Amino acid sequence: MKLRTTILLFVLTAGLAAFIVLWEQKQPATQERLAREKRPFAVDVQHADSIEIVGADLSLRLTREPGGLWFLNKPVEDRANQELVKQFLESMTALTWVEKLKKSDMRKDDFKRTGLGEPSTRVTVRQGSEKLLQCFFGATSPVEGTSYASLGEDAEDFFLAKSGVQPLLDKPSDDWRDNKLVRLKLEHIGRFTLSAGTGSMEFTREPNQPWRLTKPIQARASDERVSSVLQALLKMQVKPVRGKVPTPPADPGQALPMMKVSFGTGVKGQQPVDVTFQPPSAAGAEIVAEVGDRSGTYLAPAKLADFWKLQPNHLRDQRLGQIPEDRVSAIRLHGPGFPEVKLTRAGELWMLQRFGKEEPANQARIQRLLEGINTANVVDFVTDAATNLDLYGLNQPFLTLEWTVDGKTTSLLFGQANDQVCAKYADETSVFKVNPLMPSAIMPPDLVKWKGTRVINASIFAVRRIIVAEGDKPALTLHYNPDDSTWKAELAGADVTEKLDKAGANTLLKQLASFDASDWSADRSAAFEALKGPTLTVQVLIAPPGQPDAKPEVKTLIFAPSTPGMSTAVYHGRLNEEPDTFLISRDLYQQLSRTLVK
Known part of the structure; x- marks a missing residue:
């Protein structure tokens, strides 16, 4: 054999081998092929735009518009039942052949009972001019959940099919019309x-x-x-x-x-x-x-x-207000009966403007104010065209609440007249009645009540010394070394470190470094009188950590019962010589004065 012929045969053989390999790669595997044979309509129908159903009892034509909604074109022009169309398409793609049968294996009468002759129902689904699937459905078979179907009207082969299609084909055409009167989002x-x-x-x-x-x-x-x-x-x-459209009652006096x-x-x-x-x-x-x-x-x-x-x-909105808690940036309360309260938001914290400076505000009280306004309900809508505000005490409101959201300020006015409390928004004419106890419950008039309840705010690593003196008892001095978290205790000039309850001392340290009062006193005169004879004095020496040259700061807390000589539910307290006094609970007082030396 000539060399040229040999090379030519080699090239042809290699090409044939490559073709066979590529062809086999494109062929479905055995398992995939069997699955396709069982599921003949496992195709993507999400872009289908027309459905035609032609049968003896049901004849429909549906098209999908560019917006995605299906519409009936036959037997009537109407919007289609979108959920039913979706169910139908899903049922078609899920159809499964249970058994393959042959027309030639059956007697004529037996085949007639399959319903695959003239009375069969043809289903065609298209995308544009492309036919995505077509199937002919006959009668329901004796096998539960199945019916007879074929791929051609006169096909020799037909199948026992399992699907949810048949019950949908049994529905009347009216069921294919949209059962929602309006289809909007x-x-x-x-x-x-x-x-x-x-x-x-x-x-x-x-x-x-x-x-x-x-x-x-x-x-x-x-x-x-x-x-x-x-x-x-x-x-x-x-x-x-x-049929006939129902008519309203003939009696015009009864008709709506x-x-x-x-x-x-x-x-x-x-x-x-x-x-x-x-x-x-x-x-x-x-x-x-x-x-x-x-x-x-x-x-x-x-x-x-x-x-x-x-x-x-x-x-109408039955709530008194709608203050978006995450977007409100400022709150102002003012009225003839109390000082102006101005609150501004700095990040996640609220600040109170008081005596020309800003200090931390009572975060919990502001939260209660916002929740109180947002959850308070209007008792009654009094009028929507208020011309004489004197009737409602709103010509001179006893309280005005303002809040700012996204640069826009809203004002809510409260007035009192005829034993009722009314409210209105400054830019609206409507007046509504509110619960008379609501304003005082969530908006205390005393400015100090809006002050943050943190009396001492320091790191435990900044505390150097604590002195506790209760009544006439000798003072207990506790020296703390934050570098190794050790204590040295002195009582009446003696070293009692070995007898010190160190766990109790650590608890006291944490309480005093972040010391919170229950509330600030509205009646400071009574507090000052009680604190003339304090029953407990606690002194804390604070030096900023890492700043050896900084001057230590002494914070002195004094406490006294609200009724002299009694163990009362609340105790008065004061820090250094500050003008504000505060209240603490009996439980906290007892924790501060507990015995730490065994």
């Missing part, structure tokens, strides 16, 4: 109106903002209540009217007015959706509805009749 709705007869309500909101009532009055709306009404309308299931509802969205290109509800023809009767973006008439549940009873006050 709650978060997209920015305008909502509801009118019945002469009464009309309008609600609007900006993106990520709460609802507001804009008609018939301008007022804050209840986000929860408005959203609940919208959810009820959006989720309400309806059915097409069959027509109710009209409109939904407006901020979605580009989406028009407002208008819905009309006829009054119920009788108590407990279903309600006839028509919607602007769909043809036909529908029956809505009878419980919709409750919507005729809705009044503006039902959907």
Whole structure:
């Protein structure tokens, strides 16, 4: 054989081998091939845009629009039941062949009972002009959960198929129509109106903002209540009217007015959706509805009749305020009966402006104020057109609460007249009654009450010495070395270190380094009188760690019972010669004065 012929044969052999390898790589493995044979329609139908069902009892044509919604084109023009279409497509792709049969193996009468002759139902799913799947369904078989199906109308082979398709094909065409009267997303709705007869309500909101009532009055709306009404309308299931449309009562004295509802969205290109509800023809009767973006008439549940009873006050915000705790940056309280309280936020902490300087504010009290305003309910809506504020004591409010959020300040006024406490927002005309105990419960008038309750704030590593003297007893002096966390104790000039309860000393150290009072005293005169004869004195020497040249600071705490000579529930206290006095509990007093030397 010539060398040229040998090389040519080698090249052809190599090419054939490469082709065989590539071809086999593209062929499904045995397990995959068997799975495909069992699941003939395991294809991606998420981009399908048309469905055609042709049968003796059901004939439908559905198309999907660019927005993703399915619509019926036959037997009627209407929006389709989206959930049912999704279930249908999922059932089709999950269809499984249980057994393969042959037409030639059956008698003519037996094959007729499969329903795969003329009465069979043809299902075709397409994406554009491409046919994604097609199947012919016959009758239900004696085997539970299965029916007869084939891939061609006159195919020799047919199958015993297991799927959830058959029950869906048994549904009437009306079930394929959308059972939701309106198909909108709650978060997209920015305008909502509801009118019945002469009464009309309008609600609007900006993106990520709460609802507001804009008609018939301008007022804050209840986000929860408005959203609940919208959810009820959006989720309400309806059915097409069959036969004669029910008519309202003939007696005009008994008839309710027509109710009209409109939904407006901020979605580009989406028009407002208008819905009309006829009054119920009788108590407990279903309600006839028509919607602007769909043809036909529908029956809505009878419980919709409750919507005729809705009044503006039902959907108004029943809470006194809506202060966003994470965004409020400043709070101010003022009134003729007490000093001005100014609070500003610095990061996560609130600061109190007092005597020309800033000091830590009472964080817990501010939290109670915010929660108190946000959870307090309006007792009654007194008027929405207040012209004479004297009637409500709001011409000279006894308290004004202001808060700033994102640079915008809101003012809430409180007035008292005729044994009732009323409130109104400065920029609104509505007046509402509130619980008379609420303002004093969450907004104490004394400025010192807004001061932070941390009396001493130091690191335990800054404490060098603690002296505790109770009454006439000898003072106990405790020297602390933060470098090795050791103690040296002296009592009446003697070294009692060996007898010292070191665990108790460590507890005392932590209590005094971060010493918190229960509250500040409003009646300082009584505190000063009681503290003229202190029953317990605690002195703490503090030197900043790592600063050997810094001058140590002495902090002296004195305590006395609120009733002289008694073990009282609360004790007065004072730090150094500061003008403010504070209160501590009996339990804390006893912990500070406990015996530390065994």
